[in-house]
Amino acid sequence: MFIEFFNLLRLHGLKVSLDEWLVLMDALDRGMAENSLMEFYYLCRNILIKSETDYDKFDMAFAEYFKGIESVDEIPEELKQWLSQDELERMIDDMPEWAKEYDLDTLRQMFKERLEEQNEKHDGGNYWVGTGGTSPFGHGGYNPAGIRVGGTGRHQSAIQIAGERNFRDFRQDNELDTRQFQMAFRKLRQFSSRVDTAKTELDIDATIDATCDNAGLLKLVYEKPRKNTVKLLLLMDSDGSMRSYSRLCSQLFQAVNQSTHLKDLKIYYFHNCIYDYLYTDPYIIDGRWIETDWVFRNLGSDYKVIIVGDAAMSSYELTARGGNINWYAWNNEPGINWLKKFSRFYHKVIWLNPIKESRWNHAWGARTINMVREVFPMYELTLDGLDKGIHKLLTN
């Protein structure tokens, strides 16, 4: 079996599982590739690829695998067997009347001729719409109007389509697996029934009591549903040394942003350390900010705070007045004091550091990392660290 294609897909970072591969084999055995590489291309994509963000990688792998193939003879033996086997069955079974006159060899010959005609570029395979009706390889099965009923030409256009890489825009390399982070954030819940909503949930204990009081006649008692009361303030270090972790951070950001179960979520940004202002977007532009004091005034101490940053900076940025790396935003109070203000005001604060814990004492900025660690409990920004951190946020 042309297992190399499978390996190649995996090499391109596509998480194709053996299950899916076997399903594809099954589909091919049933002749579902409709004797054309075009159908084969879509069949593979439908079965193996589960996100449009992976379409581009798939196109690249497909093009790479089938690129060298210029003629029918070069199609990998296994694949050709499938295709021709299918051809035979179709000839006998449900080829249209007029097509049955050809024997397999003639068909092959025509395949080749057709292929030679098709050397110019076609527009994403649409070219075939017109020619459909005339090709003996056109098997109407999939399309009533005889659309794309080309013979081998389709294998070329399949590669062309793959070569065009129409799905490049969908590619999001930062898209990795936010799901795991999301699952971690789901643990960030504290339930309370003291929320103003209608009483919609059956209170079983109270119902039993009320029913007993009611001499055994059923009496239903409802209560308010329990709601998550966790409010989260997320502060992210952006720019500078954090750039190398941008992928990890954007994963975290996406996960938090999609956590719909939080009662409130506020996100602000800073550069290296927190001073008088917090920025409202990750571009860190002067003026697009709010006063840090505003946060203290408006976001109560019941907010849980997660600060994300590498905490690696020059130590004067933490300790000196005017130590702000941004020349125009003079700070009267050293950064470390601002951090301490946070830890005094908010009861639950954790610091997530994308630098691995094992390197906190050796990495560049080890000195400031440890100064920050004295203020906040610090965890590494991994699934594990996030788990621990969230646990910390929830326990007393």
Add this chain to the structure above:
Amino acid sequence: MKKFRGSSDYVASQELMNAVNVAIQLQKPLLIKGEPGTGKTMLAQSIAESMDMPLIIWSIKSTTKAHEGLYMYDTVQRLYDSQFGEGDVSDIKQYIKLGKLGEAFTSDEQVVLLIDEIDKADLEFPNDLLWELDRMEFFINETKETIKTKHRPIVIITSNAEKELPDAFLRRCIFHYIEFPTEDKMREIIKVHFGNVDKKLVDEALKAFYDIRHMRDIQKKPSTSELLDWIQALQIAGCDVKKIADEIPYMGVLLKKNQDIETAQAYRFRR
């Protein structure tokens, strides 16, 4: 084996038809993703129509639980009945109410089952349905009865990509992403909906429509259904065809956010 070939009022691309047929033949659920307004939900209707099968729609909401789709046991009704001496309480069966999935499984003919907007539900929701969708059967605890499909339904699942779906679930699906229709495809769609419209009007409207979609700052891009509404509005109002692309009358039909309308107007003045 029956095959899906699109229906009179739904323009399906070749790839989409392929995907549907692959799913039908392999008997696996078909997961459809795509921008809002690319006709994901319409697809199921079209399949049902063209293959002459009943359509069962299970619309997922944020509160939907997996077992709701299977069955609900109406304990309260049974308790009431026992107290007031109504109905045959010993027959638990009559208090079991099948959900949409249960309905599809027990149907006497093959049906098309649409699980609409699966990503709206809880993160764990798709995982809870793995067994049922795989084996097409489930067990009713109260009656010790196994519900099995007589005819494996054609399962269509749509997602707007609000949440990521679990891998285990994805592995079991056939996947297809509906691309936003190109201008040519859009013409076809318009034709299916309105028959022969003034070609000039369609030209101008499409030009304006794709212009707006390509503006960078638009937050909610207008979709196919909005374009169709807009063309209808233009037809009824009988606007001057030449002015459509420049003035964009009834912009509110295309753009639903104040900000977007302002952006579009700003672009217009710049030209």
